[in-house]
Amino acid sequence: xxxxxxxxKFQVLKTGQSMTLQCAQDMNHNSMYWYRQxxxxxxxxxxxxxxxxxxxxxxxxxxxxxSRLNKREFSLRLESAAPSQTSVYFCASSxxxxxxxxxxxxxxxxxxL
Amino acid sequence: xxxxxxSPQSLHVQEGDSTNFTxxxxxSNFYALHWxxxxxxxxxxxxxVMTLNGDGKKKGRISATLNxxxxxxxxxxxxxxxxxxxxxxxxxxxTSYDKVIFGPGTSLSVIP
Numbered sequence: 192x193x194x195x196x197x198x199x200k201f202q203v204l205k206t207g208q209s210m211t212l213q214c215a216q217d218m219n220h221n222s223m224y225w226y227r228q229x230x231x232x233x234x235x236x237x238x239x240x241x242x243x244x245x246x247x248x249x250x251x252x253x254x255x256x257x258s259r260l261n262k263r264e265f266s267l268r269l270e271s272a273a274p275s276q277t278s279v280y281f282c283a284s285s286x287x288x289x290x291x292x293x294x295x296x297x298x299x300x301x302x303x304l
Numbered sequence: 305x306x307x308x309x310x311s312p313q314s315l316h317v318q319e320g321d322s323t324n325f326t327x328x329x330x331x332s333n334f335y336a337l338h339w340x341x342x343x344x345x346x347x348x349x350x351x352x353v354m355t356l357n358g359d360g361k362k363k364g365r366i367s368a369t370l371n372x373x374x375x376x377x378x379x380x381x382x383x384x385x386x387x388x389x390x391x392x393x394x395x396x397x398x399t400s401y402d403k404v405i406f407g408p409g410t411s412l413s414v415i416p
Binding site for chain 2: 224226231232233234235236239241247249250281283289290291292293294295296297298
């Protein structure tokens, strides 16, 4: 009963390093999302993918890239990490069209020094 | 970008009290409104998704209403319990297959 799985759970990077956050869902969902959560700011959408093969920018896409590898997997890449990207990152998926609830992973806590 | 607002920002109530929160969203091109419950150190969990004006949903002691013409939704908790302590998020979507934008949340603390 995995649902949405994110890896890693924790990561510490140095400024300028790159890394990819992985997300996979086993619910056959069409839509997948990446959010960041910062104190006092709720969840802000970074990128989303309405279906396999498509990706679109959210509210805060700068400094990030995404890949919808297949229907199950949606990765988020930081090419050159900056301290401002220190955050908790959540991946979510839904059945699509927006009238279905989102199911969230457990989050990745990322610190950039 | 859609602007979704929630009030109050935080709320402290006694066990047994009933309470309600408000979510405001732009009413133009409305498609769907979501409510989530987010406990500390966990991930958000869906409560309701509503799409129709006048729609009402209920799950145990929690219920929600939707007014798409004026752009607001209310979440009600009847007889609050300590386990209801969480942040309650609403999120709105303008068109299908579009991005869901979250509000900043209402933090509820229920005092035993």
